[in-house]
């Protein structure tokens with residue numbers, strides 16, 4: 001079965017719409033969302049609706065957490081906090097209640113899905129964790145693959161024996177080694193920070209034992225105009241290009 005793993009949409013409906021078109025064109029059977037559907041971008045409510053209407057498993061991201069737990073707001077820098085204040089006004093009461101039900105971890109067909117870092121961190125960034133710790137945690141996980149988001153960057157890390165290897169994560173199909181464990185950072189749909197401005201997502205094929213990294217073009221200007229029209233920090237629009 002092929003599963004599209006999407007993350008960090010951040011209210012960018014233009015990007016999400018094009019990603020769904022790509023997923024449909026490739027006839028992908030399932031989708032899992034690693035959280036941060038909201039924050040920074042202009043259409044959080046529409047994005048949450050799309051995910052819910054399609055009954056896509058939605059894992060709690062730090063931006064959803066910031067909206068349901070005010071004690072957590074201090075964790076964010078001031079521009080992000082002001083983005084979350086605007087985001088809150090754009091969300092329905094129903095969506096805010098729904099966020100309280102989101103799981104921090106999802107396990108499916110022997111793989112783990114979490115927003116930040118395994119086993120279950122919503123807030124830890126991959127780049128904060130030393131290699132020895134990544135290796136230790138991957139080896140201790142019962143699952144062979146763990147998918148993460150949060151950094152908006154792409155990363156494919158293999159643990160084999162006592163070695164951790166950072167593999168090149170290029171677009172296209174990537175075969176996996178059955179004896180290795182993997183940490184897969186799927187990038188961001190709505191606000192990529194991997195040096196390329198296209199939306200990214202990953203297709204996991206558990207039968208073929210492969211990953212496939214997809215780059216998807218969308219109308220960045222349109223999203224940027226919507227962001228500026230809503231008085232979000234200008235940086236939220238500029239960083240998309």
Ligand SMILES: [Fe+2]
Pocket residue numbers: 008036150151152
């Ligand atoms: Fe994010």
